[in-house]
Amino acid sequence: MESKWLVETEWLAARLDAPGLVVLDGSMHLPTAKRDAKAEYLEAHIPGALYFDINDIADETSSLPHMLPSAAKFASRMKAMGIGDGMRVVVYDSEGLYSAARVWWMFRIMGHDDVAVLNGGLKKWKAESRPLEDGTPPPRSSRHFTARFHADLVRNADEVKALIGSPTTQIIDARAAARFEGSVPEPRAGLRSGHIPTSRNVPFTTLLNPDGTLKSLDGLKKVFADAGVDIDKPVVASCGSGVTAGVVAFALALLGRPDAAVYDGSWTEWGADTSLPIETGPAR
Numbered sequence: 001m002e003s004k005w006l007v008e009t010e011w012l013a014a015r016l017d018a019p020g021l022v023v024l025d026g027s028m029h030l031p032t033a034k035r036d037a038k039a040e041y042l043e044a045h046i047p048g049a050l051y052f053d054i055n056d057i058a059d060e061t062s063s064l065p066h067m068l069p070s071a072a073k074f075a076s077r078m079k080a081m082g083i084g085d086g087m088r089v090v091v092y093d094s095e096g097l098y099s100a101a102r103v104w105w106m107f108r109i110m111g112h113d114d115v116a117v118l119n120g121g122l123k124k125w126k127a128e129s130r131p132l133e134d135g136t137p138p139p140r141s142s143r144h145f146t147a148r149f150h151a152d153l154v155r156n157a158d159e160v161k162a163l164i165g166s167p168t169t170q171i172i173d174a175r176a177a178a179r180f181e182g183s184v185p186e187p188r189a190g191l192r193s194g195h196i197p198t199s200r201n202v203p204f205t206t207l208l209n210p211d212g213t214l215k216s217l218d219g220l221k222k223v224f225a226d227a228g229v230d231i232d233k234p235v236v237a238s239c240g241s242g243v244t245a246g247v248v249a250f251a252l253a254l255l256g257r258p259d260a261a262v263y264d265g266s267w268t269e270w271g272a273d274t275s276l277p278i279e280t281g282p283a284r
Contacts, residue, residue: 023049026103027094032187044132071147084143092118096212101246111148120213171199174239182280191271194278204247238263
């Protein structure tokens with residue numbers, strides 16, 4: 001399955017040296033994983049890939065983790081990395097599909113639509129014994145990057161609160177069912193357990209095959225339908241901290257809904273704010 005936003009390992013392997021193509025490793029891990037994504041990148045990455053640090057290319061003034069940076073900061077970082085207008089960006093992560101979709105969403109919200117996710121990511125690339133390299137690639141010459149912020153692709157807490165019970169816009173939570181239902185504690189300390197009232201639960205892992213590749217279009221449609229989601233209606237995706245919500249937004253884009261928004265603060269913000277309502281148990 002290929003689209004302008006999803007490319008296969010065979011496709012990328014044949015184009016690694018193509019001018020105007022830049023490959024990004026957008027790997028990150030939950031703090032509880034005790035893993036260093038940057039160190040893992042330096043040990044082994046797809047040849048020529050640059051490291052896109054989600055925790056660094058972020059709003060440093062926010063108390064919440066890896067919130068969207070300003071358009072000016074994003075443009076400045078891309079320029080320094082040698083990523084410019086007119087370039088084709090392909091992003092992957094080490095898990096198959098986890099944080100790469102967040103990077104895809106960030107590029108799109110900054111007005112750069114020529115961005116794709118590598119299906120199966122580094123996991124599939126390694127399983128196929130494709131070439132890897134270590135260390136830091138030689139610096140690229142700086143390029144001009146024009147950021148045009150698309151505010152319609154992101155939501156804040158007040159906007160999400162106003163959507164509770166909406167007959168049109170649906171809230172989808174990409175966290176695991178046990179976290180959604182509030183039957184287990186959150187991995188981040190100090191957060192309440194449960195979910196945003198009237199939201200539906202589509203754990204991001206249910207959109208993937210066991211090998212970390214994305215399910216077929218029919219498979220994706222079935223997952224959303226089984227969760228009570230009408231893909232013909234607008235969606236705001238949420239998760240733990242705005243990362244795997246990107247997988248939901250990405251899957252919906254492949255199904256013809258590229259307008260799905262992400263609640264950037266997600267449960268890290270909502271679960272900490274006692275003024276915001278929560279529910280526990282299965283989706284109602």
